[in-house]
Amino acid sequence: MSVSAGSLQFGGASLLAALRKRLGSRAGAQSVIPAAATTIAFLALFGEPLRLLVQDWWQLPEAGHGLLLAPAAAWLAWQKGVRPGAASNRVVGIAVLILAVLIRYMSGLAAELFTMRESIVLALAALTVYNYGVRQVLWWWLPFTLAVLAIPLPELLTQQLALPLQFEASRIGARLLSSRHVPVLLTGNVIRLPGRDLFVTEACSGLRSLTALLSLAVLMGGIWLKYPLSRLFLVAFALPIAILINGVRVFLTGFLVFFVSPSLGEGFMHLTEGWLLFLVSFVSLGLFAWTFVLAERQLAQWWRTRSA
8 A cells, every 4th residue: 555745744734733733833843852851851750650650550459540530631631722822831830840849759758659649740730830821720620630539549548538438338238238137236347147247348348439439520520510519519429329339239248148148248249249339330420410411401591591
């Protein structure tokens, strides 16, 4: 298959035009060398925490949502493009970048991963301000929010959150089992059944699904909803959905263990049950988002009718 020089020239011009449209007039050939130098310097400064972050995304179940959020943030920033009339603010950009570098190395000395990883996002914000101004960060509020949410919470915080969630899931599960006439004795996060004890461990606390649902709520709200109040309501609904569905998971596990087989409380069946119920949580959150979309449309229509 042969390609003419004219078609290559046309294709190159089209690609350059697309880049200029997304990234503004600075995306010409004259900016290639500074952009390459900036990329090399960024990787030299933040390459190690970035590598550890990607490693955690791939290996840790509670951090796996970062594999979705990070590409989604990059794609949304690309789709949104540069704000019309954007102007660089080099003074503020350099100041924020120096702060990000200081935080990166101080947190590295203290071996504090969460702060060190957040400095990556701060450095990206600094580069955005340096090239396009402070308002561009607000223009890209959703990508930056997703980037922050993609960073796993510090272990100290997750441990403090996991225990209350374990107790709440245990209470919900025990109440649902009692409603089905299953003899239950609840002791903390231990559900005692005849001949079998169910331990609601930290992995079953629902913290993983809660983190993922909150991130999905921010993503749905940013894409589908127009008003900040609607977005806040959607994020707020993610919390009770995650807690309730996790309690239902505990109930189903106890129900199957008591009426079918104790082997159903662990292994493949237990993991499959968790995935299916997370899918239920996701669908429930989507239904709430759809309801808010309809409510916004009705509100806009009512406002137009009143203003006419």
